[in-house]
Amino acid sequence: MWAGIQELVFGRLTPADFVHDPIMAGAGIGMVGALVLAMIALTYFKKWKWLWKTWITSLDPKKIGVMYLIVSVIMLLRGLADALLLRTQQAAGGSVEVLNADHFQQIFSAHGTIMIFFVAMGIIFGIFNLIIPQQIGARDVAFPFLNSVSFWLFAAGMILINAPLVVGEFSAAGWLAYPPLSGLQYSPGVGVDYWIWSLQIAGIGSLLSGINFFVTIIKMRAPGMTLMKMPIFIWSALGSTSLIMFAFPILTATLGMLALDRLMGMHFFTSDMGGSPMLYINLIWAWGHPEVYILVLPAFGIFSEVVATFSGKKLFGYKSMVIALAAITFLSFTVWLHHFFTMGAGADVNTLFGIMTMVIAIPTGVKVFNWIFTMYRGRVRFTTPMLWFMGFIVTFTLGGLAGVAMSVPAADFQFHNSLFLVAHFHTMIVGGVLFGAFAGFTYWFPKFTGFYLNEKLGKIAFWLWIVGFLLAFVPLYILGFMGATRRLDHYDPSLGWQGLFIVAGVGVMIIAAGVGFQLLQIVVSIIQRKKNRAGEDPWGGRTLEWSTATPPAEYVYAVIPTVTERDDFWESKKKKHHKVAPVYEDIWLPKNSGAGAIIGLLAMIFGAATIWHMVPLAIISFVGIIITLIIRLTTDDTEVKISAAEVAKHELKRSAV
Amino acid sequence: MHKDKKRILRRVGQVLISSVITVLILGILFYVTQGRDVPVLDTHGLIADQQKTLILVVFALGFFIVIPVFILLFGIAWRYRAGNTKAKYQPEFESHRGLEALWWGIPCVFIIVLAIITGISTHALDPYKPIESNVAPVEIQVVAQEWKWLFIYPDENIATVNFINIPKDTPINFTITSDAPMNSFWIPALAGQVYAMSGMSTKLHLMANSVGTFNGSSANISGDGFADMRFKVNAMEKADYDTWAKKAEQSTAFMDEAVYTKLAKQSHDEPQATYVVSDFNLYNKVIMKYMSSEGSAHGSTLKAAN
Numbered sequence: 001m002w003a004g005i006q007e008l009v010f011g012r013l014t015p016a017d018f019v020h021d022p023i024m025a026g027a028g029i030g031m032v033g034a035l036v037l038a039m040i041a042l043t044y045f046k047k048w049k050w051l052w053k054t055w056i057t058s059l060d061p062k063k064i065g066v067m068y069l070i071v072s073v074i075m076l077l078r079g080l081a082d083a084l085l086l087r088t089q090q091a092a093g094g095s096v097e098v099l100n101a102d103h104f105q106q107i108f109s110a111h112g113t114i115m116i117f118f119v120a121m122g123i124i125f126g127i128f129n130l131i132i133p134q135q136i137g138a139r140d141v142a143f144p145f146l147n148s149v150s151f152w153l154f155a156a157g158m159i160l161i162n163a164p165l166v167v168g169e170f171s172a173a174g175w176l177a178y179p180p181l182s183g184l185q186y187s188p189g190v191g192v193d194y195w196i197w198s199l200q201i202a203g204i205g206s207l208l209s210g211i212n213f214f215v216t217i218i219k220m221r222a223p224g225m226t227l228m229k230m231p232i233f234i235w236s237a238l239g240s241t242s243l244i245m246f247a248f249p250i251l252t253a254t255l256g257m258l259a260l261d262r263l264m265g266m267h268f269f270t271s272d273m274g275g276s277p278m279l280y281i282n283l284i285w286a287w288g289h290p291e292v293y294i295l296v297l298p299a300f301g302i303f304s305e306v307v308a309t310f311s312g313k314k315l316f317g318y319k320s321m322v323i324a325l326a327a328i329t330f331l332s333f334t335v336w337l338h339h340f341f342t343m344g345a346g347a348d349v350n351t352l353f354g355i356m357t358m359v360i361a362i363p364t365g366v367k368v369f370n371w372i373f374t375m376y377r378g379r380v381r382f383t384t385p386m387l388w389f390m391g392f393i394v395t396f397t398l399g400g401l402a403g404v405a406m407s408v409p410a411a412d413f414q415f416h417n418s419l420f421l422v423a424h425f426h427t428m429i430v431g432g433v434l435f436g437a438f439a440g441f442t443y444w445f446p447k448f449t450g451f452y453l454n455e456k457l458g459k460i461a462f463w464l465w466i467v468g469f470l471l472a473f474v475p476l477y478i479l480g481f482m483g484a485t486r487r488l489d490h491y492d493p494s495l496g497w498q499g500l501f502i503v504a505g506v507g508v509m510i511i512a513a514g515v516g517f518q519l520l521q522i523v524v525s526i527i528q529r530k531k532n533r534a535g536e537d538p539w540g541g542r543t544l545e546w547s548t549a550t551p552p553a554e555y556v557y558a559v560i561p562t563v564t565e566r567d568d569f570w571e572s573k574k575k576k577h578h579k580v581a582p583v584y585e586d587i588w589l590p591k592n593s594g595a596g597a598i599i600g601l602l603a604m605i606f607g608a609a610t611i612w613h614m615v616p617l618a619i620i621s622f623v624g625i626i627i628t629l630i631i632r633l634t635t636d637d638t639e640v641k642i643s644a645a646e647v648a649k650h651e652l653k654r655s656a657v
Numbered sequence: 658m659h660k661d662k663k664r665i666l667r668r669v670g671q672v673l674i675s676s677v678i679t680v681l682i683l684g685i686l687f688y689v690t691q692g693r694d695v696p697v698l699d700t701h702g703l704i705a706d707q708q709k710t711l712i713l714v715v716f717a718l719g720f721f722i723v724i725p726v727f728i729l730l731f732g733i734a735w736r737y738r739a740g741n742t743k744a745k746y747q748p749e750f751e752s753h754r755g756l757e758a759l760w761w762g763i764p765c766v767f768i769i770v771l772a773i774i775t776g777i778s779t780h781a782l783d784p785y786k787p788i789e790s791n792v793a794p795v796e797i798q799v800v801a802q803e804w805k806w807l808f809i810y811p812d813e814n815i816a817t818v819n820f821i822n823i824p825k826d827t828p829i830n831f832t833i834t835s836d837a838p839m840n841s842f843w844i845p846a847l848a849g850q851v852y853a854m855s856g857m858s859t860k861l862h863l864m865a866n867s868v869g870t871f872n873g874s875s876a877n878i879s880g881d882g883f884a885d886m887r888f889k890v891n892a893m894e895k896a897d898y899d900t901w902a903k904k905a906e907q908s909t910a911f912m913d914e915a916v917y918t919k920l921a922k923q924s925h926d927e928p929q930a931t932y933v934v935s936d937f938n939l940y941n942k943v944i945m946k947y948m949s950s951e952g953s954a955h956g957s958t959l960k961a962a963n
Contacts (some may be wrong), residue, residue: 417850
């Protein structure tokens with residue numbers, strides 16, 4: 001009887017699931033400890049109300065964007081710690097067992113999943129939230145409440161993926177969890193379920209966010225901003241969000257089927273009973289390949305803005321850039337099979353997908369040339385964002401060459417799943433997405449804070465990153481040629497790989513030092529903020545976001561601007577027109593709402609309950625989500641007014657400064 | 658004047674430091690790679706030789722694009738740096754039909770060339786394509802298990818674990834399956850890899866063209882002992898191979914269903930072993946295990962194949 005109740009309430013959770021080996025326990029205690037400390041601090045400084053009112057319930061995209069970035073930075077540190085552990089194990093070469101095989105596999109699975117879903121995606125959505133509305137001359141996103149729901153689902157997924165540090169275990173099946181390894185037969189534990197449900201919940205958040213920003217761009221542009229007058233970053237976001245809308249439903253369905261296999265004993269992806277793991281591999285890459293472009297297109301957009309601004313010159317070949325972006329967006333759905341040329345498809349199929357893959361190099365190459373020629377006959381200021389840009393072109397071109405080499409199927413048979421591949425996609429994602437994020441962060445930081453980031457520390461961080469990056473990944477390219485496959489927790493010392501693994505490990509440490517300098521840069525810049533004051537247009541900006549106050553008012557634009565040209569702000573600075581006194585009107589902004597956070601919390605409980613087979617709790621939390629949604633969606637009073645007089649007062653203060 | 662001198666000194670210092678670091682890194686990389694085995698480039702098989710040539714050709718082509726890009730990047734960045742007020746400044750210069758046509762065109766030509774190479778090489782090096790030769794091929798059936806490789810020589814009635822002997826200059830026809838999570842069968846010195854999947858049979862053809870021992874491994878994660886899925890390939894003279902096969906047939910260890918089932922259980926660092934096969938249908942039975950509608954994969958016994 002008691003056992004029955006216990007099973008009903010706790011599912012398969014037992015006290016033994018809280019026991020971990022020292023490294024994981026240390027990480028778990030560290031995480032929980034930091035959380036407890038933060039809570040004590042909040043209580044001591046009486047900041048709970050402030051946290052609830054200005055952050056948790058906020059529907060302001062500027063606030064939500066900052067929260068995305070904070071989560072991403074914390075997750076970047078987690079992912080980096082994982083990378084250090086992995087390389088330590090491999091540098092030891094199996095002579096000393098730092099981690100056992102299972103733990104090693106859990107860590108690389110977590111590293112990949114976290115870096116893609118909770119670092120790269122988080123950064124992209126953070127930047128979307130901060131920049132898109134401002135750059136198109138809007139005050140808000142199309143669906144402010146949905147935006148809050150998206151963020152809290154993302155946060156719920158983030159907590160679930162870190163929970164195995166405290167209770168249970170994580171998936172040991174790699175970041176894409178191929179069946180049958182990820183099926184019930186070979187992975188009966190909770191690890192793969194943690195993976196599925198954290199991604200499922202965060203993924204639905206990403207899908208909703210993608211829809212939100214797509215609609216925002218389509219419907220909320222300032223009057224006069226036709227498609228061909230949009231800043232190129234907006235174009236890149238449009239490509240990225242359309243990809244999200246098409247690709248993420250595939251992920252949701254695929255994870256759903258894998259979950260059914262595991263929960264209900266179905267056979268979508270099992271090897272027997274008519275299931276097919278090959279189906280899963282096709283589906284996951286039909287999402288997975290576009291995902292790469294979901295991440296890298298916005299980075300392209302950021303670099304386009306950065307290189308034009310710091311060259312003091314129009315972006316070269318705007319139309320080419322738009323066509324190239326559109327081409328990449330479309331082509332990214334036609335190449336997924338190149339992730340498994342080795343699965344035994346015929347030569348004709350492999351040839352087709354190989355050629356489609358290479359074709360992407362054409363628009364990408366065009367973009368590279370256009371970026372370089374944006375500097376041509378410009379006045380290039382080598383600030384930190386420009387250094388990231390230079391670093392990006394170098395790493396991205398070399399990584400792209402490696403990619404083209406792998407797009408030739410017969411050559412890929414020798415590269416597939418080797419460390420050459422690992423080096424390639426790190427070159428693209430670190431050199432593309434992360435460098436882009438760093439450039440964008442430094443570039444837009446003064447807009448939102450009113451002061452610059454310390455340039456000297458930023459440059460030191462850049463050089464540490466570049467050197468560390470080369471040391472970490474050039475050895476992996478070489479190891480690939482030596483026949484080293486990925487995900488090895490030990491290897492035969494006679495192979496002679498250890499030296500290269502040690503160099504790669506040193507590289508990761510130098511990167512970690514670079515990250516340390518970046519954190520130091522933020523702290524020092526905040527301390528010296530009075531000295532580093534930046535005005536409203538600190539870099540000589542070109543696009544609308546630089547025309548607003550620094551930091552932007554809650555309503556961003558007192559009067560919605562009318563756009564007449566591309567690079568409208570740059571053009572308007574050239575014209576010395578006399579100012580007409582603006583006519584202010586009442587502004588309606590969305591009211592704060594706790595419903596998003598509550599839905600996130602319930603989704604997290606639902607995920608945890610499903611992972612541990614706690615049926616009643618799963619039902620209760622799911623019904624709770626529905627009820628919260630119904631209550632929220634039937635509420636009419638969702639907006640708050642800022643009167644014209646208040647706006648006028650605020651704007652007067654701004655012009656006085 | 659004094660300020661200028663200081664600036665020049667700083668610049669020289671920067672150049673010196675970065676050169677020292679570069680030389681140091683190159684030196685270390687040289688030290689940790691010299692004399693090491695690089696099977697993807699140091700190939701010993703007909704297929705791997707051609708794949709190596711293909712890889713080198715693609716990289717050579719690629720550098721034709723990459724090097725000019727780097728020259729342009731650093732050249733233009735240096736020439737138009739803000740400090741160089743002598744350089745022309747044209748903030749409105751935003752498009753040029755000829756230039757843009759040039760860099761839509763050059764990558765297009767490059768990709769057309771590469772596409773032709775791809776079409777030819779993909780068909781020529783299709784792993785399913787048997788190798789043409791006057792010598793009769795050797796058939797080897799490969800079964801990936803948790804976590805070791807079982808090789809069955811159906812014509813010789815031998816089975817080996819974690820090693821194979823093959824005659825050189827003789828086509829080897831592999832048929833590959835898995836009685837475990839998905840693996841990937843890879844002998845870099847001889848040929849590129851192909852997946853090993855349960856309930857399915859994939860193919861790989863290769864031919865060693867020199868005598869030697871080469872490393873093979875699984876390139877796809879397949880669980881806890883995945884790193885142990887390594888095997889040796891001994892390529893030898895035909896006569897030596899025949900002697901070995903004859904001797905192996907005299908072995909007293911038999912591979913039947915019972916022995917197979919025991920071997921298929923999870924194990925780490927499985928030692929090399931040789932068996933005489935007494936069940937001629939073993940490979941098909943392993944595949945058929947996953948074909949029934951009763952989910953027999955969850956049991957570990959083999960059932961008779963049709």
